[in-house]
Amino acid sequence: MLSLFHWLASTHLSIALANSQWAFAVIEVFHLLSLAISGGAILYFDIRLLGWGFASQSERGVARSLFPLAIIGITAMMISGVLMVASGPVRYYYNPAFRLKMYLFGAALVFHFAVQWAISRRNEDRKTAIPDRIAAVISLLLWLSIGVAGRAIGFV
Amino acid sequence: MPHLQQFCVWISSTPFSLAIRKSVWAFPIIESIHVLGIVVLVGSVALLDLRLLGFIMKNEPVSRVSRAVLRWTWSGFAVMFTTGLLLSIAEAAENYANIAFRAKLVLLILVGLNPLIFHLTIFRSVNSWDVAPVAPWRARTAAWSSLFLWSGIIVAGRMIAYIH
Numbered sequence: 001m002l003s004l005f006h007w008l009a010s011t012h013l014s015i016a017l018a019n020s021q022w023a024f025a026v027i028e029v030f031h032l033l034s035l036a037i038s039g040g041a042i043l044y045f046d047i048r049l050l051g052w053g054f055a056s057q058s059e060r061g062v063a064r065s066l067f068p069l070a071i072i073g074i075t076a077m078m079i080s081g082v083l084m085v086a087s088g089p090v091r092y093y094y095n096p097a098f099r100l101k102m103y104l105f106g107a108a109l110v111f112h113f114a115v116q117w118a119i120s121r122r123n124e125d126r127k128t129a130i131p132d133r134i135a136a137v138i139s140l141l142l143w144l145s146i147g148v149a150g151r152a153i154g155f156v
Numbered sequence: 157m158p159h160l161q162q163f164c165v166w167i168s169s170t171p172f173s174l175a176i177r178k179s180v181w182a183f184p185i186i187e188s189i190h191v192l193g194i195v196v197l198v199g200s201v202a203l204l205d206l207r208l209l210g211f212i213m214k215n216e217p218v219s220r221v222s223r224a225v226l227r228w229t230w231s232g233f234a235v236m237f238t239t240g241l242l243l244s245i246a247e248a249a250e251n252y253a254n255i256a257f258r259a260k261l262v263l264l265i266l267v268g269l270n271p272l273i274f275h276l277t278i279f280r281s282v283n284s285w286d287v288a289p290v291a292p293w294r295a296r297t298a299a300w301s302s303l304f305l306w307s308g309i310i311v312a313g314r315m316i317a318y319i320h
Contacts, residue, residue: 025314025315025318028314029310029311029314029315032191032310032314033307033310033311035191035195036194036195036198036199036202036306036310037199037202039195039196039199040195040196040198040199040200040202040203041199041203043195043196043199043228044199044200044203044224044225047228053224053225053227053228054220054224056220057216057220061215061216065212065213065215065216066212068212069206069211069212144192147188147191147192147195148188151184151187151188151191155184
């Protein structure tokens with residue numbers, strides 16, 4: 001894994017990013033803009049599972065209609081995230097907050113989208129059930145902890 | 157020194173402002189909550205905007221989406237405003253001359269006018285286009301301006317820390 005980060009550091013892209021004064025700021029802003037979009041899409045799916053909003057719409061309907069937006073937002077976050085790492089790969093490699101964030105991100109990605117995918121494929125609409133609420137709480141806690149770990153990268 | 161600058165320098169000298177600046181954790185914690193508030197607020201606003209533009213939830217009436225996001229929009233706004241005020245108090249003297257901070261304040265006023273105009277004009281006739289997959293052009297204009305203005309606010313907000 002370390003060699004992958006060393007390879008990334010040797011690319012033209014990485015060197016250009018590291019030498020540019022404004023590149024990081026621009027990419028970081030793009031990362032934040034994607035955060036608002038993906039955060040909103042993810043939040044409203046979880047809000048629906050908790051029964052706190054869109055109560056007139058089925059869980060399945062909300063899962064389906066917010067799926068593309070969540071995917072677009074997450075993809076934009078991943079692209080900008082990779083570029084941020086490319087500005088100093090080895091520094092990120094040894095940052096404990098960054099490592100934690102990546103583990104949490106992997107877990108959130110698998111968990112959240114497995115839940116959303118499963119619910120979007122339900123054959124019938126059901127009333128909000130306890131397991132759905134628990135899934136929403138786990139999802140929210142995971143995404144929230146990613147945000148905290150992400151903010152901590154700049155501090156450790 | 158202009159009165160407003162004197163006022164900002166005075167704010168910076170208050171024990172409260174000093175306490176936030178002196179603390180190792182206060183600023184980053186308030187800042188994180190500020191970003192969380194923005195995610196809730198802008199995420200909510202963007203959802204309604206994207207519905208007006210016909211990008212998402214086309215089968216859902218606009219008024220229903222609007223009602224679903226309203227509570228969260230205001231909650232996000234309350235969190236963003238409170239934490240934003242604390243951050244501004246902590247760095248009042250520095251922010252006074254910060255061009256990004258000034259730009260952000262102007263954009264915030266504009267973004268506040270946008271829903272005001274929207275609700276007083278085109279949204280009054282929402283019953284006649286509630287179920288339309290794409291809203292009328294005046295509503296779409298409001299949606300685009302909202303998306304652009306909020307993006308500008310996020311950009312300007314982040315730039316405050318980069319510009320000295």
